[in-house]
Amino acid sequence: MPMVRAAVIGTGFIGTVHAESVLRAGGTLVGFLGSSPERARASAERFGVRVFASLEELLASDVDVVHVASPNRDHAAHARGALRAGKHVVCEKPLTTSLGDALELADLARERGLVAATCFSQRFYPLVHHARSLLAGAEVGQPKLVTGSYRQDWLLHSSDWNWRIDPAVGGPTRAVADIGSHLLDMLGFVLGARVESLYARLHTTVPVRQSPDGDVDVHTDDAAHLLVRWENGAQGSLTISQVSPGRKNELSWSIDGTDGAIDWSSRSPDELWIGRRDGPNQTLFRDPATLSDAASAITFYPGGHVEGFGETFRGLFEQVYAHIEGPSRPATYPTFDDGAEGLRLDEAIRTSASEDRWTRIER
Incomplete structure (x- = not known):
C-alpha cells in the first residue's frame, strides 16, 4: 500500500516536529505552507520538499493528510478547508479558539468520513498507556484522589x-x-472518565510584557x-504554569485509588511508580515485554533505551496513518x-474563573 x-x-x-515525525511514522512529506514564502522555503529546503504558495494550492494537490501547525487563530480555517477538500487532518491543540468552531469541525469530519486527530501527543508516552490499562484493571482499584501539574518557565x-x-x-x-489542555487530556485518558465539574482560578503574574x-x-x-x-x-487538584523557574517542560501526576496508587512524570517518562499499602512499592521501567498490549504497541525501542517527546508524535501519527489505510485497526x-472536549473544558474554566464558582460541564 502506498x-x-x-x-x-x-x-x-x-x-518542524510534525515534519520530522511524518517521516518517522512512515509517511511521505510532500511540502510546507508557511506564513511567508521565505519561511516555507527554508523548511522545504531542509527536508528536500516543495513549497505551497497558498492554501488553495496545497488543497488542490494529491496529499492525503494535512498537518495543521499554524497559530491557534488559523486552526479552524485550515482544518475546515482541508476537510472540505477531502483531506484527512492532524491539528495541533487547541483544535480551535472557540467551542463552536471545534464542534463544527468534529461534525464535518464525521460527515465526510475522514480521519481527524487532535495532537494531544503526550498521551502517547508508553507508560501513560500502561497506566490507563492499570486503571482499567484491578491494580489501583477505584480512583479517588488526583494531583497533577504542567509547569514551564x-x-x-x-x-x-x-x-x-x-x-x-x-x-x-x-x-x-497551550499546556493545561495536555494535562486534562492525559488525565481523562488514563482515568477513562470525563470531567464532571471544576473550579478554576486564572493568574496573570506578568501584567505588562x-x-x-x-x-x-x-x-x-x-x-x-x-x-x-x-x-x-x-477528585483532583491541578496546577498549570508557564512562569515556574527551572521547570522547562514538566508534566506530572499522581492517582490514588482504593487499592493502590500510580505516579508518572515527563522528567522520567520511562518510569511508572506503583504504590501499595500492604505490599512493596514498585518502579516499573518501560520494557515492551512487561507492558500492556496497548502500551507495547506504541513502544519503539528495547527497554533501557529512553523514549521521549519525539516518539509521542511518531506514535500518534502511526496510528492516524494506519487508520487512514484501514479504519478497522484499533x-x-x-x-x-x-479536541472539542478540550475547548469545552477551556470554556468552563473561563466561566468558573470569571464568576468564582464551581461549573458543571455542559455536553
Missing part, C-alpha cells in the same frame, strides 16, 4: 514574548490552552489552579471530538 502523503502548515518549532520574565500572549492570535486562554512593538498589557493567563471532579468519582489517538 505511503500516506502529508503536507505541513506551519514552519515554527512544532511544525519560558514566559517567566516581562521580556519574554510569544504570539500566544495575544488573545487575538492565541485565543482567550494561554497556559490553559515587552513585545517587539513596545509594552503590552497582558490579558491571558500565565498560570491556573483547578479543582476537578471526574464522572467516575475521582486506535487510541485523540480525535476532533477530544
